[in-house]
Amino acid sequence: MRIKAILGSACVLLMTSGGLALGAEMSASLLADTCNGCHGPDGTSYGPASPTIAGTNKDYMVETMQAFRDGKRPSTIMQRIAKGYSDDELKLIAEYFAAKPFGRIVDQKTDPALVAKGKEIYDNLCEDCHEKDGRSAEDYPALAGQMMPYIESELRDLISGTRNLENNEALSSKERNKKQRNLKDLVDTHGEEGIAAVINFFGSQK
């Protein structure tokens, strides 16, 4: 487990500065606010597909942006955006979004039967890492309330290998193997319905 002390300190900084320290927020915010056009105000998406990036842990966001930038993680557009920022800038941006709450504001359509089945699968296969019904963003990205078409795209890319976990240096080989195993289990044991079920489960979380 990686410790995210820095996240806490970013909150303190923003809280003490309140509405006063214009300059302090603006250097980071001028970089980060450009993302809002696609990811929503303060990084919370109004959907239907683009992900919410608010409340993402700082290290995960920096690593993700670097992976986009270096072509290690596939994307439609993020590799073109991420190339516009240096490591230092990415750190500022990541700190900024880490301090914003992950807003669960879109009422996504879900099927209660699939949600129930998804919860069962989640408890067996996902809970170890994506803790608290997918709400935790302590070490891994929060999935609760994430946009369902986005979860589906990423899940399918992970299953097909288009998004290659071996390229993810942020994960230990143990973590990688576990994730591969559980994804395979999801497909082998539960099939298409299982995929729909976990997506419905995460999408139903408010």
Place this chain on the structure above:
Amino acid sequence: MTAINRRTFVQLSGATAFAGALGLPHVARAAGGKVVIIGGGPGGATTARYLKLANPDIDVTLIEPNELYHTCFMSNEVLGGERTIEQIQVGYDGLKKIGVNVVHDFATGIDGGAKTVATKGGQSFAFDRCVVAPGIDFNYTHEGITEADAGNVPHAWKAGEQTTILRKQLEAMEDGGLVAIVAPADPFRCPPGPYERASLIAGYLKEHKPKSKVIIIDPKEKFAKQGLFTGAWKKLYGFETDNSLIEWLPFAKVGGISKVDAGTKEIVTDFETFKPAVLNYIPQQTAGKIAMDAGLADEKGWCPVDKQTFESKKVAGVHVIGDAAIATAMPKSGYSANSQGKVTAAAIAAILAGKEPVTPSYVNTCYSIAGKDYGFSVAAVYRYNAEKDVIGGVEGAGGLTPGDASPEQFKREVGYAHSWYNNIRKDSWG
């Protein structure tokens, strides 16, 4: 970046200490000032919202004649029938809620010396800083057509009633009819717009009027996202076959337009005469009239600005953003206007607080939808280059969706385009 960090850190500790001594509200009020914004499109609305977010004590007045704004973005989906006109409307309650004073009136003059804005309704508004974001106005250059003809020959380049007129004409047209789009020369609002429009009209024709066709008469020899559009047209609309639903007619093919008859819709070019059933004539453009009247524009009709603060190079204390401004590499788009609004809000908040404007960062992305499950994009990340006085793209960043993208990628980009629309609306108007 390190220089900024150091500077802002000093400001932060200073401000916090000051607040401790005097109590928050008093200090906050001292950081206020009066800002008057002209125009409630993405440029003006974003500036208003981000000014209030930066410092709620800045007194922000937004002057905009219409109670409902119609976004041009996604208006091509209204023409194609995928979206209703109501779905591109947005009001100003989100801005009012955070304390923006929204005035439904039309600005008629800006006095840069007295620092006041006058309106058609006879009001006068004093400002410390004024932001002008009026979008575009039209310059009809061909014989036989003027803006007074827009009821019969719509431009639909400002969304709203014009969009509805064009949609109704498409619906009323008989199968086998010809639709002509006359595209403008550079520079104009939304460079990929005419070609997205042709695509979505072709999509409508394919389904409902398959014997019809859309032609684009273009004074240009190339256009934005050309490879991606023609690739999509080949896949979806039989482009370059005998039954193509779309034909692109650049200057090299048909020559220049010598005359347009707004009554009969006849278009005479150097080599051919066309008689479409529906004519969408997109005129040449300039900055919105108020920018011209206030002396903010150059001889070509666009407004030169300082690229760091968007302050006019012609009138001090007045900023110009969005389509009306000359923003070098940034195209005239909703995303550009939104991004410039944030930079301008930050600059004005700093200036009013007696601080140096911070280093800006800008982004533009234009999504285009060419048909069902077929979207693509162009993106750029920009930085301010003081030496060259330009907003320049970061090298290696940005660019187009690859032409050989998979069907799945083109499909995903439609979902992301719709997400962009929802998010930028919220980000601009609250």
